[in-house]
Amino acid sequence: MGHKPEIRRLLPALRQAVTGHRLLFAAKTAAAAGLAWYLAPLMPGTAAAYPYYAPLGALVSMHPTVAASARHGLQSLLGLAVGIGMAFAVTTVAAPTALAVALVVGLGVLIGGLPRLGSASEWVPMAALFVLVLGDSNAEGFSFAYVLQMAMGVAVGFAVNWLVFPPLxxxxxxxxxxxxxxxxSKQLKDMARAMEESWPPNHENWAGRSDELSRTAIAVRTAVHEAELSAKANPRSRRRASRIPSDLAGLRTLERLTFHVQDITDVLASVIWEENAGTSIPESVLDHLSEALEGTALVIEQWRDGDTGQLERQLAEAKEGVAELGDAITHAAAGDASVNAAASVAMSLRRIITAVSNAG
Structure with missing residues (x-):
């Protein structure tokens, strides 16, 4: 009985780890490592005596995108070359003593800190250490074998990732x-309802929802970015990734919408709960403000939902609602009421509608 809570927490993590994409990636990585091991004894000269570096090369080159496979594989080989060169420089003046080991590792870590090295930074000290302590009297032959087997493994890993269902x-x-x-949309609707309640409103969860909006915005940005990366150098992208430019444009529009919704949230929260902020909304404007918020929420809801006709109708209604809000603000201002906050919200709503209209 005592283990059931732990099992319930473990199952979601397992479901997240054992996905179709992950299983395919694991199978491809296993196949690449096995193929590299099979080919390793066929390498010329002393390289055949060090077959275990071939599957290692395949392993380091396997990444969730084809472009990342190529980049990390080449960076790893660059790190090997730099590390081997550094090890040779040290072995010309010192035997593989504790001091020499400390020296090559320290230098390798320093060199690995240079900008733009990427994965190479991890391999510089490792390659230097391996050549120093494993190369012994045959450092040149070991280095040749090390680089050749790793390069072959990297090539095999990239080929498998590129040819076998390249991830998109x-x-x-x-x-x-x-x-x-x-x-x-929910944020705008909740604020619309708050405008209809007695103040301060009973429902105020919307006022502290900026972090949640930021998280969902980050999720969109991450998804589009991963799709964009996966399409690079991907043979499947010619047929299936033509949508990415549209998704990037949609991401930019969403970021603008998020900015304006958060700005409206800040303004209305200040109006309701900050007594000395100098912001207020005339009562004659509240109903129009609620309707304009509700209409704009429906615009965001309909955008990219596939029904262009419905979106056009909703845009027209939202524009009319914001225009009526503007008229109400003008009338309130004529009576010397403070309308700065209402005018700020109306401007943000107009910009949301314009952004959706331009995005199509």
Whole structure:
């Protein structure tokens, strides 16, 4: 009985780890390592005596995207070359003593800190250490074998990743965008309802929801970025990744919408709860403000939902609602009421509508 809570916590983590993409990636990595090991004894000269570096090369080159496989594989080989060169420089003046080991590792870590080295930074001290302590009297032959087997493994890993169902991460974009659209729409709807309640409103969860909006925005940005990376050097991208430019444009629009919704949130929270902030909204404006918020929420809800006609109708209604809000603000201002906060919200709503209209 005592183990059931731990099992319940473990199962979601296992489901997240053992996905279709992960199983395919594991199978491809295993196949690449096995193929590299099979080919390793065929390498010329002394390289055949060090077959274990071939599957290591395959392993380091396997990454969730084809472009990342090529980049990390080449960076690893660059790190090997730098580390081997450094080890040779040390062995010309010192035997593989504790001091020499400390020297090459320290220098390797320093060199690895140079900018733009990427994965190479991890391999510089490792390669130097291996050549120093394993190369012994045959450092040149060991270095040749090390680089050749690793290069072969990297080539095998890249080839397997490129040829066998190269990953194209497009499936996560639509759910991420839909989730963020829903969060933005809900935020505006909740604020619309708050304008209809007695102040201060009973429901105030919306006022502290900026972090949640930021998280869903980050999820969209991550999904689009991963899709963009996975399309690079990917033979499947010619047929299936033509949507990415549209998704990037959608991401930019969502970021603008998020900025304006958060700005509205800050303004209305200040109006309701900050007594000395100098912000207020005239009572004659509240109903129009609620309707404008609700209409704009429906615009965000309809955007990218596939029904262009419905979006056009909703845009027209939202524009009319914001125009009526503007008229109400003008009338309130004529009576010397403070309308700065209401005018700020109205401007943000107009910008949201414009951003969606331009995005199509």
């Amino acid at each position: 991460h497009l499936a996560g974009i639509d759910p991420a965008i839909a989730g963020h659209r829903s969060a933005l």
